[in-house]
Amino acid sequence: MxxxxxxxxxxxxxxxxxxxxxxxxxxxxxxxxxxxxxxxxxxxxxxxxxxxxxxxxxxxxxxxxxxxxxxxxxxxxxxxxxxxxxxxxxxxxxxxxxxxxxxxxLADGDRALLPDRACAILDRMPGLGFGPDHVAAQREALVLARALVPEGFDGFLDQLEHGLDDPDYVELAKRGQEAEAWEPDDPRIEELATAMADRYLANPALLGDHASRRAWAKASAQYELINNHREDRAPVAARLTALTEARLRSAGVPMPQR
Incomplete structure (x- = not known):
């Protein structure tokens, strides 16, 4: 060697x-x-x-x-x-x-966490008059919905698409966006909740199909987390949602229990 x-x-x-x-x-x-x-x-x-x-x-x-x-x-x-x-x-x-x-x-923003269909919904919202805070809140709700209630996610997208195609609903939703500047006990919140519930009843597609409602009914805890994830920053929106749901329940529409 x-x-x-x-x-x-x-x-x-x-x-x-x-x-x-x-x-x-x-x-x-x-x-x-x-x-x-x-x-x-x-x-x-x-x-x-x-x-x-x-x-x-x-x-x-x-x-x-x-x-x-x-x-x-x-x-x-x-x-x-x-x-x-x-x-x-x-x-x-x-x-x-x-x-x-x-x-x-990730470099393209929402598309790392959401499918193209959901991103298309978000992309439509500014053109319909929704502000950046409202769009951001909707984005967060979509991300949470996809992760927490995947079996109800497509139905949720259906509801959003029907809503953006309904001019009356869009105006009410934009009114809800304006309401975030109101005091939580403003009587106009109850009036708006009644108007929104009436719009849902007039256009049942806004409530989702039977399979979607069943999926969300089984996920009441997740539903509450998604609905309330901005409650500390938007108490009026949380109250408006609760009042609208209460009116829908009183009209016989099954809603996830909080």
Missing amino acids: SNGVTIGQAAAFVDVTVKTVRHYHKLGLVAEPERDGSGYRRYGSGELLRLVQVRTLAAAGVPLAEIGPLLDADAARFGAALADVGRQLTERIDELVARRATLDR
């Missing part, structure tokens, strides 16, 4: 660090050469070949724990093991692509 190379030279030739070579020794992936007469370990062509093989497989994504058995396997087992590693790498690539897509959607 006197004509071999030192560990530092071996590491440099194979393009790894000395620490990595020692780690391969510790794992039993590469046999540690004997020391020569001067007390140095000398790496010959056999050790260098093994280092290259281990480094190449590790760089290809093969877990270090699997490299030893892989190198000692026959050709058939080696090919099957490489195919399995290839499948694992494909899964990791797909996962990374999905993560990258999420980052791209």
Whole structure:
């Protein structure tokens, strides 16, 4: 072995660090050469070949724990093991692509948390006269609804779309937006709640279909969280919602219980 190379030279030739070579020794992936007469370990062509093989497989994504058995396997087992590693790498690539897509959607605002259909609803609202605070509150409600009541989310989107297509409802909703500047005991809040309940009854599509109402009825705790998530910042809106729901219940419309 006197004509071999030192560990530092071996590491440099194979393009790894000395620490990595020692780690391969510790794992039993590469046999540690004997020391020569001067007390140095000398790496010959056999050790260098093994280092290259281990480094190449590790760089290809093969877990270090699997490299030893892989190198000692026959050709058939080696090919099957490489195919399995290839499948694992494909899964990791797909996962990374999905993560990258999420980052791209994050850069596009709402689209990381909401589907395109929900974003289209939010995009429509400013053009109909809804202010940024109202749109932000609706965005938060959509994100919470999708996460907390996924089975009722599409029905919720249906209701919102029907609402934006109904000019009378849009005017009432904008009036509700203005009401956020009123005092919580302003008598106009009750009048507006009555008008909103009447509009819901006149256009039942605003209340959602049977399947959607059933989904929300089963999720009363989640419904309350979604409805009240801005209660501290918009007490009038919370009172308006409660009064409207009370009037709908009195008219026989089933509503989630608070």
